[in-house]
Amino acid sequence: MTMNTMHRLAAGVLALAGVAFAAPAMAAEGAVVPPRQSWTFSGPFGHFDATQLQRGFKVYREVCGNCHGLRLLAFRNLAEEGGPGFSESQVKALAAEYKVKDGPNESGDMFERPARPADRMPPPFANPQAAAAANGGAIPPDFSVLAKARTYERGFPWFLFDMVTQFQEQGVDYITALMNGYEDNPPHGVEVPAGKYYNTYFPGHIISMPKPLSDGQVEYPKTQDGKPQAPETVAQYGKDVAAFMMWAAEPHLEARKQLGFRVLSFLLVFAGLLYFTKKKIWSRVDGHALTH
Ligand code: HEC
Numbered sequence: 001m002t003m004n005t006m007h008r009l010a011a012g013v014l015a016l017a018g019v020a021f022a023a024p025a026m027a028a029e030g031a032v033v034p035p036r037q038s039w040t041f042s043g044p045f046g047h048f049d050a051t052q053l054q055r056g057f058k059v060y061r062e063v064c065g066n067c068h069g070l071r072l073l074a075f076r077n078l079a080e081e082g083g084p085g086f087s088e089s090q091v092k093a094l095a096a097e098y099k100v101k102d103g104p105n106e107s108g109d110m111f112e113r114p115a116r117p118a119d120r121m122p123p124p125f126a127n128p129q130a131a132a133a134a135n136g137g138a139i140p141p142d143f144s145v146l147a148k149a150r151t152y153e154r155g156f157p158w159f160l161f162d163m164v165t166q167f168q169e170q171g172v173d174y175i176t177a178l179m180n181g182y183e184d185n186p187p188h189g190v191e192v193p194a195g196k197y198y199n200t201y202f203p204g205h206i207i208s209m210p211k212p213l214s215d216g217q218v219e220y221p222k223t224q225d226g227k228p229q230a231p232e233t234v235a236q237y238g239k240d241v242a243a244f245m246m247w248a249a250e251p252h253l254e255a256r257k258q259l260g261f262r263v264l265s266f267l268l269v270f271a272g273l274l275y276f277t278k279k280k281i282w283s284r285v286d287g288h289a290l291t292h
Contacts, residue, residue, distance in 0.1 A: 055221075
């Protein structure tokens with residue numbers, strides 16, 4: 001081993017140790033750690049629940065979509081495998097409810113037309129300035145990758161377990177907690193400026209988004225006995241919309257997890273084959289033969 005590689009190794013070990021010691025500090029500095037929820041899409045066999053994604057999309061469309069865009073999502077994605085499972089005709093009808101800008105036409109003018117399945121979802125605001133002006137200066141972030149972008153450090157030693165168990169649900173746990181984290185009466189001594197709100201789980205607690213959800217606000221599809229498919233509560237709306245946002249951020253999650261599982265099974269079988277091959281080859285070489 002040369003001096004150079006030794007230096008590099010030492011630097012690597014130090015960097016790893018640094019991560020281990022830095023993690024608890026990051027966890028302590030942020031807001032309250034969101035409670036963990038159970039998700040159908042967690043773990044190596046994770047998959048999305050299409051009915052939950054449809055409910056989440058409804059919550060998005062009727063509530064969040066008034067402020068938050070989903071600019072990477074095309075309507076036709078909603079009919080793709082591993083997603084909410086809308087039919088082609090449902091997607092067509094849905095797209096037609098939105099207007100998109102197109103053009104220029106023959107006389108050089110831009111015009112509006114009903115959206116088609118291949119169109120991306122139109123943004124709720126014409127530009128960032130309009131979004132900020134309507135929201136007290138804060139811009140509602142686009143939802144396209146938000147569920148994967150919002151993570152937090154669970155701190156040592158949890159992040160080691162999280163690596164092994166493939167815990168990737170920080171974002172959805174956080175969004176669910178955020179929906180349920182509004183407090184009308186902030187803790188004693190906390191000033192909430194006009195037009196801002198107090199949320200237990202938002203880093204810094206003072207958020208520009210008004211409490212978006214309340215019980216009974218969004219009507220869910222009914223089951224055969226006439227009851228809603230899932231409780232029409234903030235707790236459930238929050239989970240459903242978070243699941244939908246997770247799908248929007250990673251539409252191919254199911255395929256990725258299936259591939260990962262296949263690769264791992266292959267490696268296991270391959271390791272077994274190698275072991276028996278090695279045994280077979282070396283069985284012919286006994287200690288006695290080697291001494292000759
Ligand atoms: C009236 C407009 C409005 C509505 C409706 C709305 N939001 Fe927001 N949202 C905002 C604004 C503004 C921000 C930026 C907050 C800030 O930075 O203080 C925000 C921020 C967020 C964030 C990011 C928080 C962070 O960590 O930065 C999430 C997640 C979010 N909203 C989820 C939702 C969900 C889910 C819904 C629907 C149930 C929703 N929002 C409905 C205006 C809105």
